[in-house]
Amino acid sequence: AQSVSQHNHHVILSEAASLELGCNYSYGGTVNLFWYVQYPGQHLQLLLKYFSGDPLVKGIKGFEAEFIKSKFSFNLRKPSVQWSDTAEYFCAVNALGGSYIPTFGRGTSLIVHP
Amino acid sequence: NAGVTQTPKFQVLKTGQSMTLQCAQDMNHEYMSWYRQDPGMGLRLIHYSVGAGITDQGEVPNGYNVSRSTTEDFPLRLLSAAPSQTSVYFCASSPLDRVAPGELFFGEGSRLTVL
Numbered sequence: 739a740q741s742v743s744q745h746n747h748h749v750i751l752s753e754a755a756s757l758e759l760g761c762n763y764s765y766g767g768t769v770n771l772f773w774y775v776q777y778p779g780q781h782l783q784l785l786l787k788y789f790s791g792d793p794l795v796k797g798i799k800g801f802e803a804e805f806i807k808s809k810f811s812f813n814l815r816k817p818s819v820q821w822s823d824t825a826e827y828f829c830a831v832n833a834l835g836g837s838y839i840p841t842f843g844r845g846t847s848l849i850v851h852p
Numbered sequence: 853n854a855g856v857t858q859t860p861k862f863q864v865l866k867t868g869q870s871m872t873l874q875c876a877q878d879m880n881h882e883y884m885s886w887y888r889q890d891p892g893m894g895l896r897l898i899h900y901s902v903g904a905g906i907t908d909q910g911e912v913p914n915g916y917n918v919s920r921s922t923t924e925d926f927p928l929r930l931l932s933a934a935p936s937q938t939s940v941y942f943c944a945s946s947p948l949d950r951v952a953p954g955e956l957f958f959g960e961g962s963r964l965t966v967l
Contacts, residue, residue: 747892772955781942781958782895828895830956838883838902838948839910840956844894 740765742831744843751819752851759814759846761803761829771812772830772840773803782828788812799823821852854878858943858959865933865966873928873962875943881957882948884926888912888939889961895942901926902948933966940964 745760763769773785786797793805803814812829829843856877865871877884885900897910901920915937917929926945930937940963944956 770954774956781960782944782956783958784955787955832954838946839885839897839900842895844892 740769740831740833740841742829742841742843744827744829744846746846747844748847748849750849750851753821754818755850757814757816757819757823757848759827759829759848761812761814761843763810763812763829763831763841765810765831765833768834770832770834771803771805772832773797773801773812773814774828774830776826776828776845778825785814785827819848819850821850824848824850856943856945856957856959858941858962861960861962863962863964865930865964867933867935867966869933870929870931871933871964872930873941873943873964875926875928875959876924877926877943877945877957878924879945879947879957880923881945882923883946884920885910885944885956886916886918886926886928887942887944888937889942890939898928898941930964933964935966938964938966 741764743762771788774782775785776782788795788805796802826845828845830840832840859874882903886898887895896912899918901907907918940961943959946956
């Protein structure tokens with residue numbers, strides 16, 4: 739069974755700082771990868787996804803993520819964060835050809851100070 | 853665009869009471885699921901369904917029942933509420949694609965407090 743690790747549980751940044759949130763998964767086969775964002779008091783929504791092709795994917799609000807197959811990683815990045823990026827971020831993995839059930843990481847809480 | 857609709861948004865129960873959290877989606881998604889979200893625990897899968905008449909247990913199924921009589925609806929029942937079931941519950945759906953599992957569409961959540 740696959741597992742997902744998000745190493746940063748809490749991140750505090752000032753506006754304009756750069757962001758990188760780590761996500762590593764354990765599964766030897768082909769995967770689809772997702773980052774979801776949950777703004778305070780709201781439901782989860784998709785930030786970006788990787789299915790195939792260019793390993794650098796761009797999402798909404800200036801976020802991007804890079805799939806590095808050799809490292810089993812799918813780290814989320816943003817060059818300059820804003821106060822409105824304060825949220826919880828979840829990495830998720832779906833194994834192709836296996837269960838339909840995505841595996842979620844435990845989430846990273848990001849607080850951006852103005 | 854209704855998407856995934858959950859009701860109620862807030863509920864307070866006493867220990868031992870029963871209730872049903874409703875979830876409906878209008879996207880004709882075969883896959884539906886229930887998660888609970890607790891601080892520091894992330895999302896934990898309670899039950900899921902891959903189509904009408906088919907349900908299965910997730911990671912934390914104890915104390916919860918589900919049924920799937922239609923493609924659209926996937927209610928979650930708490931038979932005898934316990935304080936440990938105080939949580940935020942999310943329903944999520946997705947098209948069923950075994951070759952390329954896709955993104956989940958989440959409801960807005962139901963905050964349940966059990967006293």
